[in-house]
Amino acid sequence: MLPRPVAARAGATAVAVVLGTVGAVGVTTASDAEAAARPKDPRRSQGLFVDRTMLAYQQGGVYRSRLGRVPQSFWVIPEEYAADTVRDDVHEYADDAAAARRTPVLTVYGIPGRDCGEYSSGNPLTTAAEYRAWIRQVAAGLRSQRALVVLEPDAVPLFGGPAGACPTKPPGWHRMLRFASRTLSRAGAWVYLDAGHSSWTPYTRRAAHLKASGIKFARGISTNVSNFRPTRAEKRYAAGLLRGLRRLGVQHLHYVVDTSRNGARPGADGYDVINPTWARVGKRPRLVFRGAFDGTLWVKHPGESDGTEHGGPAAGQWCDLLADRLLGRPESGSC
Template sequence: MLSRTRTPRALVLLTVLAVGTLGLTAPVEAQPAPAHTERTVAAKKAKDPRRTRGLFVDRLMPAAKQGGVYRTRIGTKSQAFWVIPEAYPTGQVRSKVRAYTKRALAAKKTPVITVYGIPGRDCGSHSSGNPITTAAQYRKWIAQISLALRKQRAIVILEPDALPLFSSPVTTCATKPAGWQAMLRYASKTLTRSGAWVYLDAGHSNWTPYDTRAAALKSAGIAYARGFSTNVSNFRSTTAEKKYAAVLLKGLSRLKVRGKHYVIDTSRNGAKPSADGNDVINPRWARVGKAPRLVFRGAFDGTLWVKHPGESDGPVNDGPSSGRWCDRLADRLLSRVDSGRC
């Protein structure tokens, strides 16, 4: 919810060798890849432009269009392009996404996209109103996004909050769709095939309990994705999120899912959260966090601004409806005098 989103290893075919006159066969051990093949794979990874070209700063993002201090302090930072079916239905989403990625590639930067359209998202709270209501509709929508992302070398945050909401053992979600794992698997696999780096959203460190979340990630297709995202639209510290990510990585490793990476949303984690952790709808204490930056340190790929600072989480704490820009909210995040305007 807005309030608070690798390809499998190829199978190695084992040849068999006839032994004796009994007609028995025994597998021959797979030989290691030649050194030149390993070097070729490593070279391809090193040449991926996402490792060097920086994140796209889109001048069409809300803060940039506001001008003034909002542009200079928020709008000059890379922020994700949110792809939602209300704004970009199946018949239009391909052209809209490609228009964004073309702007990014023209600037020689990496496009960052948030896909937020799974049926039942947000459990009917502040981001309800999704026109996609069935798995078949969702697959068609995702397929069009995938076509738009071919050869664009994008970063994709996949379905913020969906997995932790739908897999929670304690939180009831009245709008949880049947087969949600299969929908996320399809999206993860299909978008990855387009060449995107897909990060399946895993909630945040204060979203407890999460002892079964690694298993939920596996069921939802993390094997196809580059990894997972944390803290999307939330306020937990980067340190806390790294510890949380380490727990998930260890859990995935126990499930034989290894080599995954993660990113952290730092758009609004520049202040210590409230003690109970429940004040997460336009909280007055929140501040912008460190600027987005990819670093590629071990499993940690870096930080992103997924949530747009200054956009409302919902009609709470003087905010307008979810997704709308509000000067007052941006002022709070920037430690400025409240303008009183929304």
């Protein structure tokens, strides 16, 4: 269901997406002057990083111009980036972004039991101790790099679902997420703990699960990762979760929405989420910092398969046919 990177990073360069900034005009006080004198966080003003090693960029042509030149998240998974190498790999990516004066965006996807044995199973990390050691190395690579991190897509809604619905749910999963949220945040990352999407019901206890999973250490939540829900529905969903968290004593949180593939109204079957034929690419990412809404990201990589349905290859592999569908172009007929 979720993408996996298939090529090692090397020699990335950057293209910018202009981001919005917010401010206020008023009477200047001593505290205002002190705040103005402090260094401003570059994530509020600079563009998001475009990595030329991404598969869409490597395809060239229309795939590069319409997909590959758009900032997308770098997926950090233990199959590709093991504990003994992930620190350097992550640091290289973040350094490339810093050299381009752009903000690095990463998705950390390595919790044991992820995806409940479905398309993104096969995780080499099987214990909490292995996961914590891996997360420490990811955090070491991100220290002081001012990154955005989407943390463990689907984990909270999958593991927090009905008993028996996820045969691979690991014991102590709340504590693992709590450790990751705290450790990555202490390294200077803005962490968005993933909260599923608006059509993933029931979610009456999701706010409680987010609290138990260390949301208080994070900047906020992410929604719609690798899914297709309209942005308007995701904003309502996120706002409801944040209200629920405020009632639980967790305040001042923010959220981001994945818009990589939500450019069309979902089909009648809301569970058709593996390369659905009706999906289209969504609006380009843009950070706006409007109240609790930090903005939109492309977390899932358009053109990379969710799994072997609707003509797709294995999860994470590039497919011209899938990219053509998302762009509304005539299908190439193959991957």
